[in-house]
Amino acid sequence: MxxxxxxxxxxxxxxxxxxxxxxxxxxxxxxxxxxxxKYAYWLRPSLVTEMENMLDKSNATSKSDFxxxxxxxxxxYLRQKKCIDFISPLLAQSIKSEIGSVxxxxxxxxxxxxxxxxIVNNLIANQSEIDEDTMERLRSCCAEEVARLGGVVTFxxxxxxxxxx
Numbered sequence: 709m710x711x712x713x714x715x716x717x718x719x720x721x722x723x724x725x726x727x728x729x730x731x732x733x734x735x736x737x738x739x740x741x742x743x744x745x746k747y748a749y750w751l752r753p754s755l756v757t758e759m760e761n762m763l764d765k766s767n768a769t770s771k772s773d774f775x776x777x778x779x780x781x782x783x784x785y786l787r788q789k790k791c792i793d794f795i796s797p798l799l800a801q802s803i804k805s806e807i808g809s810v811x812x813x814x815x816x817x818x819x820x821x822x823x824x825x826x827i828v829n830n831l832i833a834n835q836s837e838i839d840e841d842t843m844e845r846l847r848s849c850c851a852e853e854v855a856r857l858g859g860v861v862t863f864x865x866x867x868x869x870x871x872x873x
Contacts, residue, residue, distance in 0.1 A: 744772075756771075759771060759774055759775075762774070853865075853869060
């Protein structure tokens with residue numbers, strides 16, 4: 709790659725110049741040349757240490773691979789103008805899919821619980837001779853008990869409540 713001159717001093721082109729077609733990254737047929745070339749850039753030692761610590765988490769095979777992934781990500785970010793625009797559609801779709809799945813499962817379970825509760829209510833109503841006043845007091849007491857237990861009532865809790873233990 710030819711050296712260029714900036715402010716009277718000789719320097720190598722920066723990576724952004726290689727992304728342009730006229731600077732030779734693209735071959736004669738318009739296909740990008742993926743052959744790697746070596747470049748020297750200055751980095752703070754703390755940044756290199758952080759990069760080394762993150763190699764395993766990034767699935768990078770080397771520091772060079774890590775930098776390549778980071779630059780590709782940043783180029784994608786710049787092309788989208790905003791990081792949120794780059795990542796947001798991926799996250800939104802993933803979250804929407806998970807919420808839809810959870811909502812479907814919860815709805816099915818609530819329906820099944822409602823059917824079972826209806827069966828129990830009808831069996832008890834068929835076998836009991838309870839007047840409306842007693843029914844209202846029972847409903848009020850049950851609502852208080854469920855609130856006190858945080859919505860989690862076990863058979864043992866009901867047994868203890870009914871038998872005064």
